Amino acid sequence: MSTTGYIAAAWFGTFAAVAAYAAWIIRRSRRAAALVPEEDQRWM
Amino acid sequence: MVRDVVLIAAKDLRLEWRSRVGAGQVLPFALLCVLLFAFALDVDRGVLQQATAGLFWVVVLFAAVLVVQRSFSVEASDGVIDALRLSGLSPAAVYLGKVAAITVELLALEAVLWLAVAVLYDTTLGGWGLLVGTVLLATVGTAAAGATYGVVGLRLRGAETLLPLLLLPLLAPVLIGATAASDIALGRSAGPGWPWAALLGMFCVVYLLLGSVLFRPLMEDS
């Protein structure tokens, strides 16, 4: 792989991982929120 | 306080003397490791001799995990940990007592192990001042960190198997320091040994202090 390829992999990999993690959090919180009454979600 | 530390340490050593788990199980395991390294590494090209100190300390760390596990499984059986919590003994005293007992057991194990390494790996022991100092500091440090994590498995059922993962990364500096200092003591590498000993000493002080303080919430929280 070329230098450019590694650089692209680093940047893409980093932000893809962060995005995947963020998506995972949001998905899990949707599921959790369904079980919890509104008044416990005080940041709304 | 000192009386309580002695009480706990003496009790642990007496238990070890009775059950011989350290002498009968951990020590043979450590010797087995010494043999296995010989199978894994090329004995004819002197790899063993070059790596003696490192291999020695890796074996000690593995053995330390077992010794710590044993030291706390004794407290886990028959509700004894609850009795200790009910006793009113200061957690710091219990901690220091356990550290003392683990240290003594590990020192005994290391003495035998050095002999084994000297014979089997053809290592001439020397540099006694630095070697003994390194062994003492590294052992106390290992026991200090080990005892803190040992009680974790006691309070959190299912965490016993986590002990190696929790303890060994924490002991990485001990491994580095003790190996480097032992190498210098044995004349395998040049350089001043005291910075390494100082690193080990600092490790001891830091973890003994933290352990004495943090044992209280670990023991007393319900």
Added chain:
Amino acid sequence: MASTSVVDLRDVVAVVDRFPALAGVTLRIGSGEVVLVRGPNGAGKTTLLRLCAGLLGLTAGDASVLGVDLRTSASAVRRRVGLLGHASFLYADLTVAENARFWGRATGVSDADAVAALDRLEVAQRIRDLPVRSLSTGQRRRVSLAVAVARRPELWLLDEPHAGLDSGGRDLVDALVAEAAAAGATVMFASHELERAESVAQRAVTIVGGVITDGGESEPEPPADGERASRSGTDLSGTDLSGTDLSGTDLSGTDLSGTDLSGADRGP
């Protein structure tokens, strides 16, 4: 004194491994009372006793034991109670004598007193130098009791104290409980041997499904002036304590003002 309750639990919920072993316990026990806790298996008896010993956190509710708030200073309670649990609290590889000495020293009991407690529990001389490992259940029980007795706890928490004991041992337990009560200590014990237990206890409470269903609050308000309030729960006023002479018992040092001991000598 705001209250002379030794145990004062209000709507206590205690969770053990994510299971609500206690699901809202309200219980008040006055100083010097001997209380039987009864209930089916899994009702929460053991959890209740462990909670009172300060070994278990509470998830909800208020709890004070020996006047100490369990939420904030459970460790202050621990050294003042004597818990006899299902586990022996003994090191299997130490001998009986070594165990007694170790636990004695750990709890501030002299070696002589530790030995005296073994004597009191009639632990045979020949087994004192044997490792606890080789003892029978009943023998272990006696040693555990001896260790607990030696501490002279203010609150006794006995989980199935009769279990595994021979008849001599059971009589011994009953005598110890009576002695402890006479000396001003409070006793809570769980038992399935109801007939025997009810003859020892002054009062019984029933726990089912983690809730006290009967006898939890003997008095509608804290007892005052040694006056015995009417009991709403099970009344064991027929309790025979005649074998125990309370007169002349030295109760100094124990604050018994408003204590319910008057009930004891009112028995028929």
Added chain:
Amino acid sequence: MSVIAPPPPTIRPTTSSRATRVLGVLSIVGIVALAVFGLFITPPDAELGETIRILYMHVPTVSAAYVAFVVTAVASVAYLWKRTEFWDLLAASSAEIGVLFFALTIFNGMLWGKITWGVFWRWEPRLTTTTVLFLTYLGYLAVRRIPATVSTRATVSAVIGILAVVNIPITHKAVDWWRGLHQEKTIFGTVDPEMQGTQLFTAYLGLTVFLLLFLWLLIHRFRLAWLSERAEERVLDRAIADRRAESVEEAP
């Protein structure tokens, strides 16, 4: 705190608030800017050439990870002092994000190594330290996954969170000395003081962006942890109700 507005009836983005939306937008703008500067505007480094562009990822992730672990440690101390759920959940949330960033640090470091040294792994002190510490914090997360009484879990993990952070400088020192004999020029883990102009700007931009990202993730992760605890509580409430029903049925 009060509920500011009645929740809209549509599907709600469950853990976001106005603050996190602002943070999120800022992070995304920052990422775009960072990409423009890091990948296109900055010139190749005189010494490192194009590979410096990987360091624009590597350095901020490791810095953000250390910030995360310090947050975990501070929250752990605060937990042992205050005993409130808030600090426990904050410690846990921060540690998880720290582990993610550490994993990315190692990933980027290995790619950099592959270009520079031709191999993915060399015992470069920073990379080695990071990996040891990464494993330490995996242990922390493993402890948190063990089912236990909430307060016990919180206490134990607070202790580990404190020990682990103390371990950071010691491991650093030890590994530095260990590799001291054959030290290579290392640019890992620090913003090179010799950086100038747009390179320096990009380095600091990267730092800012990743700290924003960390904050944004932390708030969301904390709220998720909070929601999970509330959900657990509902389960517990039901269990308590069941247990009480048991007492009504069986009562003599």
